[in-house]
Amino acid sequence: MNQQEFRLILDGAHDGAANMARDEAILSAVSAGRQPPTLRLYAWQPPAISLGQSQRIASVNEARCAADGISIVRRPTGGLAILHADELTYSIALPIQHPLAEGDVMTSYCRIARAILRALSLLGVPDPRADRVSPQDKAKGPVCFEAPSDYEVVGAGKKLVGSAQWRRLDGVLQHGSLPLRGDIARICDYLFDAPAPERVRAHAATLEEVINRVVSWKEAAAAWQQAFAETLGIRFVPAALSEEEQSAAAELRATKYAHDKWTRRR
Numbered sequence: 001m002n003q004q005e006f007r008l009i010l011d012g013a014h015d016g017a018a019n020m021a022r023d024e025a026i027l028s029a030v031s032a033g034r035q036p037p038t039l040r041l042y043a044w045q046p047p048a049i050s051l052g053q054s055q056r057i058a059s060v061n062e063a064r065c066a067a068d069g070i071s072i073v074r075r076p077t078g079g080l081a082i083l084h085a086d087e088l089t090y091s092i093a094l095p096i097q098h099p100l101a102e103g104d105v106m107t108s109y110c111r112i113a114r115a116i117l118r119a120l121s122l123l124g125v126p127d128p129r130a131d132r133v134s135p136q137d138k139a140k141g142p143v144c145f146e147a148p149s150d151y152e153v154v155g156a157g158k159k160l161v162g163s164a165q166w167r168r169l170d171g172v173l174q175h176g177s178l179p180l181r182g183d184i185a186r187i188c189d190y191l192f193d194a195p196a197p198e199r200v201r202a203h204a205a206t207l208e209e210v211i212n213r214v215v216s217w218k219e220a221a222a223a224w225q226q227a228f229a230e231t232l233g234i235r236f237v238p239a240a241l242s243e244e245e246q247s248a249a250a251e252l253r254a255t256k257y258a259h260d261k262w263t264r265r266r
Contacts, residue, residue, distance in 0.1 A: 006228075008236040009040040010221060016048030016073030016084065021252035023091045023175055024076055025245045030093040031171030035242065037098055039228060040091045041221045044084040046071055049190055052079040052164065056266050061190050070190060074263050075175075077164035082177055083187035086206075088220040091175035100232065101172040105165050111232070112174055116153050116161055119227035120178075123220065124211040125155040158205040180215055181208040 014022065019042060029035040048071040049060060059081070060072055070083070092112060094101040101108050113130040120128040130153050153161040163176030184204045185197035194200075208214050228234050241249065256262045 006234045006236050007036050007038040007239045011040050011042040013043035013045035016071045017253045017258035020073055020257045021249040024252055025248035027093040027171050027173040029245050031095055038093045042089050047085040048073050050075045050082050057264050059191050059193050065190050077166045079164035086180050086182045088178045094172045096170050115228045115231040118231045119223045122223040128155040156210045179206040181206050
């Protein structure tokens with residue numbers, strides 16, 4: 001693949017509704033050709049539980065979340081619940097005709113997984129893998145990190161990165177989470193129908209658990225940038241959201257991602 005130019009946005013920490021709004025605003029600008037393909041790296045403040053687009057909010061213990069300062073947001077992508085706290089989150093926005101977006105969800109997912117595997121190798125994860133998962137080994141409950149899905153990234157036999165993709169007629173958004181430290185089973189405290197914490201810990205881990213050291217957000221972001229550049233033939237141009245994207249994100253946050261009509265749609 002020939003080297004291609006991507007915009008790189010190191011976006012810091014935002015609340016859950018703002019993070020999802022910024023991802024969608026970037027996707028719209030990229031899909032329309034007003035901005036180049038974009039890799040955004042970010043964090044969450046305050047911590048948040050994100051639900052998949054079709055997941056039922058009744059599974060969330062809202063009173064416990066409120067007591068502990070955990071916000072709730074619904075993603076534009078599918079998948080299961082994630083507690084976003086001490087992590088690196090990535091999103092990649094592509095026009096639908098981009099070579100990385102060609103084919104179906106799994107085909108493009110596998111291309112991006114190659115870069116994620118390289119990033120984890122750079123961070124010291126031994127032999128990370130992304131394979132198809134047998135039906136009996138997939139998650140049975142509401143927790144994303146209960147078990148890997150097809151071609152999600154595993155290190156030391158445990159799920160390390162949870163990702164989801166949204167394909168529109170004009171573009172593709174994929175975003176995902178790398179938990180850096182803490183208890184991977186913390187989310188079980190905030191869901192009514194969560195699996196036993198021991199089951200989550202048996203199938204998933206933080207980066208710290210796998211490599212026995214704490215990795216900062218900055219170090220993880222640098223590995224992500226290097227791996228995507230090397231593996232996918234990308235030349236990054238550091239930038240920020242345009243004024244148009246910031247305005248669109250503010251509107252999306254107010255009218256969609258921070259609004260009960262979206263959050264409680266199911």
